[in-house]
Amino acid sequence: MTRVLIVSNGVPGRPAVLADTLRRLRASGALITLAAGAPAERIALPGGGATVHAIRTARQLPRPDKRAYPDAGKGRKLWLRARHDRRLRSLARAADVLVALDPHAVHTVWQLARRHRAADAVNGLTPALRAVAARAGAPGRYRLRRLLRPGPSPAVAAEALGERADRLVERVARKGSGRRVLRDPHGRRAWRLLLGAPLLGDARRLRWTERVAGRLVELGLPDEAGLVRAAAARRARPTVAVADSLETAAQAEFAAGRIPVFLRAAAAAQLRLADLALARDDLTEATRRFAKVIPLLFHRAVHFDSLESPSARDPYRNLGDLHASATGRALAAPRGRRVPAAPPPDGRPHRLLFVTHTNVYFLTEIIERYRAHPDVEVRHLELTADPAATLLSKRTGRLIRHQLGGASDYGDALREVFAPDLAWADTVFVDWCLGHAAMLATLDPGPARVIVRLHSYEAFTVFPHLLDLSRVDDLVFVSEPLREFATAAIPRLRQPGAPRTPVLTNAARLDRYRLPKPDTARFTLGLVGVGAIAKDPRWALRVLRELRRHDERYRLMLIGKELDEGPNAVSAAYFAGYAAELAELDGRGALVRAGQTDDVPGALTEVGVVLSTSVRESFHLGLIEGAASGAVPVVRDWPFFAGQRAGARSIFPAGWVVRDPAEAVRRILAETATAAIWRAAGAAAAEHALATWDWSVTAGGYDELILGTRLTRAAASGAAGRPPAAR
Structure with missing residues (x-):
C-alpha cells in the first residue's frame, strides 16, 4: 500500500479535478491524507476516501516563530505552522509520496522531503499519479530506498x-x-x-x-x-x-x-x-x-x-559624513557660470537687487542708503510677497532632487521667479543664507555679482551645504568668530575657487541711543532679546541672584519678546526651569518686563549694565545698542565659539568679556561701585561703540562690497576679505 500525503495551503480549489484524482489514487491502492492550512470542517472531499488533517494555527507557535510569522510570505507561513505540528510530521514520516497541491504548499513539501528522504516529493496531482504508479511497478526498489535513506539530510541536521x-x-x-x-x-x-x-x-x-x-x-x-x-x-x-x-x-x-x-x-x-x-x-x-x-x-x-x-564642539567632525558622502558631494558640486561677474556698463545707474525671505530687520539701513544713492537703482524681491515663490521655498525636498538631477519642473519654476530680476541686476544681495539663497544659486547669474550674507543661525542649518558656491562671489559674515566657525563647518570655503569671505558688521545707527540715564539705572541689568534659548537668559538670572546677595537694588530688565515653551520637549524642559526661576525673582521685585517695543533707545535709558549671555551670537546687535546707550557691557565668552581662535574677545574689548557668572558679578560690582565710576565706564563703552560700529563708520565697507569701490585693487591682491586659512 502506498501512503500519499497531499499538502494544501487552504481549502483546495478545483473540486472536480481533486475528486477524480482521489478516485484514481484509491483505485491504485493508495492511502490518502490531505493536510490543509484551513479548518477541517471547511474541507469537503467529494466521495470521501481521504483523511483530512488541519495544520495547527499560528496561535500555537512558539515565540521565535510567532515573531517571524507576520512578516513571512504565504509559503513560509505554512511551513512555520507545519514544522511544529506533530501529527503532520508523523504523517510525513510514514508517507511514500508528498504532494504540493498549490504553489504556497511547495516550500512545506520541500522541507518535509528534506527530513524524510525515502518519500517522493512532487508538485501537482498529475505528477502524484505518476509517482504512485512508479512505486506500484517496482515495490522492491522503494523498500530498499526506505532502508538506505533513513532520517533527514545532513543539511537539515x-x-x-x-x-x-x-x-x-x-x-x-x-x-x-x-x-x-x-x-x-x-x-x-x-x-x-x-x-x-x-x-x-x-x-x-x-x-x-x-x-x-x-x-x-x-x-x-x-x-x-x-x-x-x-x-x-x-x-x-x-x-x-x-x-x-x-x-x-x-x-x-x-x-x-x-x-x-x-x-x-x-x-x-x-x-x-x-x-x-x-x-x-x-x-x-x-x-x-x-x-x-x-x-x-x-x-x-x-x-x-x-x-x-556637536557642531560647535567640532564642526568638521560632526559633519564629516555629510562632506564625505557621494550625495553630499553631488549637492555641493560647483555648476559654474558661463561668464564671470562683470562691472555694470557706464552711462546708467548701478542696478542693485536685494533678495529676502521674511526677515529684513538687519537690512533696513542698507536698503535705505542705496535707495537714496543717486547712482544706484534698487529693486527688492521679497519672496513671501509671491505665493508661488513662498510655496517653492517650502519644498526643500524638491530643491534637493533638482540639484541631484540638474533639470526639473521645480528648476523651471525657480527660473520664472528669479530670472527676470537676475537679468536686470548688476549686483544681487541675498540676506540670510537659507533656502532662498540656495534656490537662487540654481540659476546661472550671468555677469551679475552675487553676494550672500550669512548670520549665525544659518551656519547650523543644511542650507549652506546646498548652496552652489561657484555662483556666489562674496559670502559675507558679520563677525570673525562666525567666519572661522563657518569655514570649519563648510570645508568648500577653504578650497580654490571659493567665494571671498569678507567680514562686515551689521548696519546700526547707534547715535540715536545716546540718551540721558537716571541714577537709578545704575543697578538695572538689561537683556535685549530673550526669545531664543541660544540667549540663555538663565545665565543672566544666576548673575542677578548673586548680585542681589551683595545689594538688593540690582534688578533685571527683559527687553523684547519673551521666551516660550518652543516646539519640542527639549526647549520645553529649558523653559520650565526658566519660568520657575523667573517667577521666584519676579515675586521679589527683581524683574522688569519691558516686552516688545518699538522704542528700544527709550527702554535702554533705564539700563545701566547690558548683558550678552548667549551661547552663540554672530555679532549681538542688542549688546552694541546697549553699549552705545552708555550701559556697561558684560559679555559672556560665547561657549559655541570660545574654543576657536576668534571668539567674543575678537569683537569686543577684552575687559568686556567674562568667563562665567562669578566673573560677571565681579565686573558689575566694580563698574557700578559708585555713580561716577559707572557713568565713566558707560561713557567709555558708548564712545567705543560709536567709533567702531556706528553706520557712519561701517557704511564705507558696504559701498566697497556692493558698488565695487577699490574692487580691482582688492581682486589684484588675491586675498581681499579671505581668512588666513583661505589665502
Missing part, C-alpha cells in the same frame, strides 16, 4: 543543530540583558563590544540592540542606550532596517526631551543608503534618504533649543 545553538544563544542574551547586568558599567561595555563585533549577523545585531537599548532607557540610562546603538550602527551593513531603526530611536529620544548621542550614526546610515540609491541612479530614493538626514544632523533641538551643539 546542521540546520537543526544551528537552531538549537541559536535558541541557547538567545536565552543567554535575554539573561545577559537583565537589569542586574545592565546596571553594571562592565556589563554595558561588554554589550557595546558584542554588538560591534564583526561576525554577529545584522538581524541579530539589530534585535539585540533594540532589546538592550530599550532596557537601558527603562533604567534611566538613555545616553548608555545611545552608545549601544552607535556601536551597533558602526558595524552593521547599510540596510533599510538599520537606518530606519536608528531614525525611529532618534525621534523617540527627541520626543522624550533628550538629545540622542547616536545622531551621527543615524545620519551616516541614511547617507549610506542615499549614496547607494544615487549610484543606481534612483534620484527619488536618494532624495528621500537625504531628506531624513536633515532632521538628524540639523535638528533645531540640537543646535537651537539646547545649550550645547
Whole structure:
C-alpha cells in the first residue's frame, strides 16, 4: 500500500479535478491524507476516501516563530505552522509520496522531503499519479530506498543543530540583558563590544540592540542606550532596517526631551543608503534618504533649543559624513557660470537687487542708503510677497532632487521667479543664507555679482551645504568668530575657487541711543532679546541672584519678546526651569518686563549694565545698542565659539568679556561701585561703540562690497576679505 500525503495551503480549489484524482489514487491502492492550512470542517472531499488533517494555527507557535510569522510570505507561513505540528510530521514520516497541491504548499513539501528522504516529493496531482504508479511497478526498489535513506539530510541536521545553538544563544542574551547586568558599567561595555563585533549577523545585531537599548532607557540610562546603538550602527551593513531603526530611536529620544548621542550614526546610515540609491541612479530614493538626514544632523533641538551643539564642539567632525558622502558631494558640486561677474556698463545707474525671505530687520539701513544713492537703482524681491515663490521655498525636498538631477519642473519654476530680476541686476544681495539663497544659486547669474550674507543661525542649518558656491562671489559674515566657525563647518570655503569671505558688521545707527540715564539705572541689568534659548537668559538670572546677595537694588530688565515653551520637549524642559526661576525673582521685585517695543533707545535709558549671555551670537546687535546707550557691557565668552581662535574677545574689548557668572558679578560690582565710576565706564563703552560700529563708520565697507569701490585693487591682491586659512 502506498501512503500519499497531499499538502494544501487552504481549502483546495478545483473540486472536480481533486475528486477524480482521489478516485484514481484509491483505485491504485493508495492511502490518502490531505493536510490543509484551513479548518477541517471547511474541507469537503467529494466521495470521501481521504483523511483530512488541519495544520495547527499560528496561535500555537512558539515565540521565535510567532515573531517571524507576520512578516513571512504565504509559503513560509505554512511551513512555520507545519514544522511544529506533530501529527503532520508523523504523517510525513510514514508517507511514500508528498504532494504540493498549490504553489504556497511547495516550500512545506520541500522541507518535509528534506527530513524524510525515502518519500517522493512532487508538485501537482498529475505528477502524484505518476509517482504512485512508479512505486506500484517496482515495490522492491522503494523498500530498499526506505532502508538506505533513513532520517533527514545532513543539511537539515546542521540546520537543526544551528537552531538549537541559536535558541541557547538567545536565552543567554535575554539573561545577559537583565537589569542586574545592565546596571553594571562592565556589563554595558561588554554589550557595546558584542554588538560591534564583526561576525554577529545584522538581524541579530539589530534585535539585540533594540532589546538592550530599550532596557537601558527603562533604567534611566538613555545616553548608555545611545552608545549601544552607535556601536551597533558602526558595524552593521547599510540596510533599510538599520537606518530606519536608528531614525525611529532618534525621534523617540527627541520626543522624550533628550538629545540622542547616536545622531551621527543615524545620519551616516541614511547617507549610506542615499549614496547607494544615487549610484543606481534612483534620484527619488536618494532624495528621500537625504531628506531624513536633515532632521538628524540639523535638528533645531540640537543646535537651537539646547545649550550645547556637536557642531560647535567640532564642526568638521560632526559633519564629516555629510562632506564625505557621494550625495553630499553631488549637492555641493560647483555648476559654474558661463561668464564671470562683470562691472555694470557706464552711462546708467548701478542696478542693485536685494533678495529676502521674511526677515529684513538687519537690512533696513542698507536698503535705505542705496535707495537714496543717486547712482544706484534698487529693486527688492521679497519672496513671501509671491505665493508661488513662498510655496517653492517650502519644498526643500524638491530643491534637493533638482540639484541631484540638474533639470526639473521645480528648476523651471525657480527660473520664472528669479530670472527676470537676475537679468536686470548688476549686483544681487541675498540676506540670510537659507533656502532662498540656495534656490537662487540654481540659476546661472550671468555677469551679475552675487553676494550672500550669512548670520549665525544659518551656519547650523543644511542650507549652506546646498548652496552652489561657484555662483556666489562674496559670502559675507558679520563677525570673525562666525567666519572661522563657518569655514570649519563648510570645508568648500577653504578650497580654490571659493567665494571671498569678507567680514562686515551689521548696519546700526547707534547715535540715536545716546540718551540721558537716571541714577537709578545704575543697578538695572538689561537683556535685549530673550526669545531664543541660544540667549540663555538663565545665565543672566544666576548673575542677578548673586548680585542681589551683595545689594538688593540690582534688578533685571527683559527687553523684547519673551521666551516660550518652543516646539519640542527639549526647549520645553529649558523653559520650565526658566519660568520657575523667573517667577521666584519676579515675586521679589527683581524683574522688569519691558516686552516688545518699538522704542528700544527709550527702554535702554533705564539700563545701566547690558548683558550678552548667549551661547552663540554672530555679532549681538542688542549688546552694541546697549553699549552705545552708555550701559556697561558684560559679555559672556560665547561657549559655541570660545574654543576657536576668534571668539567674543575678537569683537569686543577684552575687559568686556567674562568667563562665567562669578566673573560677571565681579565686573558689575566694580563698574557700578559708585555713580561716577559707572557713568565713566558707560561713557567709555558708548564712545567705543560709536567709533567702531556706528553706520557712519561701517557704511564705507558696504559701498566697497556692493558698488565695487577699490574692487580691482582688492581682486589684484588675491586675498581681499579671505581668512588666513583661505589665502
